[in-house]
Amino acid sequence: MAFLKNKWALAAIGVLCWAIAASLVSGYYYYQYSDLVARLEKSKATINLGIDYGNGTRVWYNETKGLTLYDAMLNAGWNINGTSYGVMGMYVKAINGLEESMSDYRYWGWWSWTDYGWAHGGSACDKYVVSPSETILWYYSPTDPTTFEMAAPP
Amino acid sequence: MLESKKICVITITVALCIGSNYALVSIPNFKAMDFFVFISGFIFGPFVGASIGILIWLIYGVMNPYGFVPQVWLATMFSESIYGLAGGLMGRVTASTNFYSNRFGLSFLLGITGFFLTLFYDLVTNIVYALAFNIPIGIALITGVPFALVHELSNTVLFGTCSIPLIIVLEKFIGGERFGVFKK
Numbered sequence A: 001m002a003f004l005k006n007k008w009a010l011a012a013i014g015v016l017c018w019a020i021a022a023s024l025v026s027g028y029y030y031y032q033y034s035d036l037v038a039r040l041e042k043s044k045a046t047i048n049l050g051i052d053y054g055n056g057t058r059v060w061y062n063e064t065k066g067l068t069l070y071d072a073m074l075n076a077g078w079n080i081n082g083t084s085y086g087v088m089g090m091y092v093k094a095i096n097g098l099e100e101s102m103s104d105y106r107y108w109g110w111w112s113w114t115d116y117g118w119a120h121g122g123s124a125c126d127k128y129v130v131s132p133s134e135t136i137l138w139y140y141s142p143t144d145p146t147t148f149e150m151a152a153p154p
Numbered sequence B: 001m002l003e004s005k006k007i008c009v010i011t012i013t014v015a016l017c018i019g020s021n022y023a024l025v026s027i028p029n030f031k032a033m034d035f036f037v038f039i040s041g042f043i044f045g046p047f048v049g050a051s052i053g054i055l056i057w058l059i060y061g062v063m064n065p066y067g068f069v070p071q072v073w074l075a076t077m078f079s080e081s082i083y084g085l086a087g088g089l090m091g092r093v094t095a096s097t098n099f100y101s102n103r104f105g106l107s108f109l110l111g112i113t114g115f116f117l118t119l120f121y122d123l124v125t126n127i128v129y130a131l132a133f134n135i136p137i138g139i140a141l142i143t144g145v146p147f148a149l150v151h152e153l154s155n156t157v158l159f160g161t162c163s164i165p166l167i168i169v170l171e172k173f174i175g176g177e178r179f180g181v182f183k184k
Helices: A007-042 A069-075 B003-023 B033-044 B046-060 B070-093 B103-132 B137-143 B145-173
Strands: A045-052 A058-066 A080-084 A090-095 A106-114 A117-120 A135-142
Touching: A007 B103, A007 B137, A007 B145, A045 A069, A058 A069, A069 A080, A069 A135, A090 A106, B003 B033, B003 B046, B033 B046, B033 B070, B033 B103, B033 B145, B046 B070, B070 B103, B103 B137, B103 B145, B137 B145
Parallel strands: A045 A135
Antiparallel strands: A045 A058, A080 A090, A106 A117, A106 A135
């Protein structure tokens, strides 16, 4: 039992126990993470995503997958510049290099196609969970300077 | 020790362990049983320790509030006896050691022993559980990690802090002279 007086031997055994426990915890969390990612991947919806630059150019990215609208925009390969406001979600300032313009009253807004036409998106793009086969269009909308009401896409 | 005394010790410890198991049933994976089995082996030898481990599960396993599965029952019986066996072997190795002068090192060693014995116990029972329910062994081991860690850490603390006081008291009680009890 001489090794009981050797502090380094005791420390080594302690570190070994810590290493085993830490490995078990990391293995557990890695498994939980992989499982969650796999489940989320399965629950991603396929949508028709479009972008209208307000100058007559409208590009569609059909069969885009995503969990949220923001996720789908990233999957479509868009370059997005926005500011996150925590629980309120993300405010999009620019898409693919085209920035909002306060002087021209042009702002980015997203619209969902319904039986009655285009309906304005009610929430931030990273908070909106998309449904399968949904048609969503980002429109560089002209905005009324007095009411700040966005014009619907043509 | 006399045979009748040995049987008495086994019976009382088995009753104590089963009682403590039912008392702690609402706290998953925290049991004083492993500690008592280990200490029984430590003081009374590996045979008594292993017998207590097997007997506890022979009774508690059949009337287990979490259910009864024969394969898991056999695995727990075997794994529990390891605590008693290891306790007995450790008791023999440390018999000439003075527990008063090596208190910190011994407490540490006993805590570590509790950790590894529990790790072995969880490993065996989880593997048998996976085989019994046709679950991939890796999945069963990984998903059981939080429960296993609670079991291992609680046993490490219990073995590390409570072993020496209980061993000294029991050794005094049976009139033994090991572990430096009367050589202070």
